[in-house]
Amino acid sequence: MTLVLAGCEGDSSCRQDLRVRAGITIARDTLVQVEVVDTTTHDTTWVWQHQLLDHTYGMQVHGLGKDSLLADSIVSSFLLPLRKDRDSTAMVMHYAGVNDTVVVVYEREEKYVSLACGCSVFATLKELRGTGHMVDSVAIVNSAVTNIKENHLILFIHTPKK
Amino acid sequence: MRLTKTLHILAIMLLAAAPLLAKEYSDSAVYQGLNLKLDVGNSIYHLISKKGAVQQYEMALNVNLKKIFYPTIEGGYGWGRDGADGGNFYGHGGFAKVGLDLNPIKKNRNNDYVLLVGIRVGMSMMDYELTNVTQTDAYWGNTSRDYPMQFRADAWGEVVAGCQIKVAGPFTMGWFARAHFLFTEKTGDHQPFWIPGYGYKDGGRFTFNYYLGWRF
Numbered sequence: 001m002t003l004v005l006a007g008c009e010g011d012s013s014c015r016q017d018l019r020v021r022a023g024i025t026i027a028r029d030t031l032v033q034v035e036v037v038d039t040t041t042h043d044t045t046w047v048w049q050h051q052l053l054d055h056t057y058g059m060q061v062h063g064l065g066k067d068s069l070l071a072d073s074i075v076s077s078f079l080l081p082l083r084k085d086r087d088s089t090a091m092v093m094h095y096a097g098v099n100d101t102v103v104v105v106y107e108r109e110e111k112y113v114s115l116a117c118g119c120s121v122f123a124t125l126k127e128l129r130g131t132g133h134m135v136d137s138v139a140i141v142n143s144a145v146t147n148i149k150e151n152h153l154i155l156f157i158h159t160p161k162k
Numbered sequence: 163m164r165l166t167k168t169l170h171i172l173a174i175m176l177l178a179a180a181p182l183l184a185k186e187y188s189d190s191a192v193y194q195g196l197n198l199k200l201d202v203g204n205s206i207y208h209l210i211s212k213k214g215a216v217q218q219y220e221m222a223l224n225v226n227l228k229k230i231f232y233p234t235i236e237g238g239y240g241w242g243r244d245g246a247d248g249g250n251f252y253g254h255g256g257f258a259k260v261g262l263d264l265n266p267i268k269k270n271r272n273n274d275y276v277l278l279v280g281i282r283v284g285m286s287m288m289d290y291e292l293t294n295v296t297q298t299d300a301y302w303g304n305t306s307r308d309y310p311m312q313f314r315a316d317a318w319g320e321v322v323a324g325c326q327i328k329v330a331g332p333f334t335m336g337w338f339a340r341a342h343f344l345f346t347e348k349t350g351d352h353q354p355f356w357i358p359g360y361g362y363k364d365g366g367r368f369t370f371n372y373y374l375g376w377r378f
C-alpha cells in the first residue's frame with residue numbers, strides 16, 4: 001500500500017511560465033551633433049557622430065498572420081514568441097507606410113515538463129532574414145533562447161525607402 | 163457463481179489441510195525453508211486510490227537460512243494511466259528486486275514470528291506513451307504532440323522493515339515498510355508519474371506492502 005506523504009494529487013494544472021521569447025532590440029544608426037569639450041583648453045566644439053538611437057519612432061511589430069502587436073510606438077525592444085511547431089518565426093515591421101517581413105530562424109530543443117504543462121521548446125538562434133526595406137543588419141548577442149527574459153538580437157534599421 | 167463456489171471449496175480444503183502441509187526443519191539446519199508471498203495491499207489500495215489509474219501485482223520469495231538471513235527476490239507487473247489538461251499517459255512494465263533481510267531477534271528465534279530488516283535493489287522496464295500533450299502558446303495558438311512507443315528503465319534502492327507471521331499451518335501474513343531512493347531521478351526524456359515497482363514518483367519516499375504468504 002503506497003503511503004503518500006506529500007503531494008497527494010498529481011499536478012493537474014500548469015503554473016509554470018514556459019513562454020520562450022526572443023528579446024529583440026531595435027537600433028537606428030543616426031548622425032547626431034555632439035558637444036566635445038577639450039580637457040586642457042576647455043574649449044567647446046560641436047562635431048557630427050554616428051549614434052545608435054534605441055527607439056522605434058512609432059514602429060509597429062506583429063507576428064505574420066496575427067493582429068496582436070508585439071511592439072508599438074516608442075518601444076525600443078520587445079519579446080517575439082517563437083513558434084514551437086516550426087523552425088522559424090516571421091514578424092512584420094511597419095513604419096511610415098512600409099512593411100518589412102523578418103524571419104527568425106532557429107533550432108528547437110524540446111524539454112518535456114509534465115502532462116499538464118506539456119513541453120517547453122528552447123531555441124538556438126541561427127540567422128535572421130528580412131526583405132531589406134528596413135533592416136540593415138543583425139547582431140545575435142545571445143543565441144540561446146529559453147524561458148528567461150533576455151536580449152538576444154539587435155536589429156539595425158535605416159529609414160525606410162518609400 | 164460456479165467458479166466462486168469452486169474457489170470457496172478449494173480455500174476451505176487448503177485451510178483444513180494446512181497443518182499437514184506445514185514443514186518443520188531442524189533448529190541446527192542451515193536451510194529453513196522458502197516463503198512465497200503475494201502482495202495484496204497494493205492491489206486493494208490501487209483499486210480505491212484516485213491518484214491516476216494504477217494496478218500492480220507483486221510477489222516475493224525469500225529463503226530462510228539459519229532463521230537469520232533471508233535472501234529475497236521480488237517481482238511483479240503493473241500498468242498506470244493518467245491524464246491532465248487533455249494529455250494522457252499510459253505505461254506498463256515489469257520489475258524485479260533483489261536483496262537481503264536479517265532477523266534482528268536474538269533470543270528464541272523461530273519461523274512463526276519473524277522480524278525482518280533489509281535492503282533491496284530494484285529495476286524496472288516500462289513501455290509508455292504520451293498522447294495529446296498540449297504545448298501552450300498564447301500568441302501563436304496551442305498545439306499538441308504525441309510521443310508514441312517510448313521506453314524507459316529505472317533503478318532504485320530500498321531500505322525495508324517488516325514482519326512475517328504464521329497464520330495457520332504454512333499460511334503466513336506480513337507487512338513491509340519501504341523507504342526508497344530513485345537512482346534514475348533525472349534520466350529520460352519524460353518523467354512519468356509512476357514507475358512499476360517503485361510507485362508514484364512524486365508520492366513521497368515511503369511505501370507499504372501487506373502480504374499473504376505460504377511457507378514451505
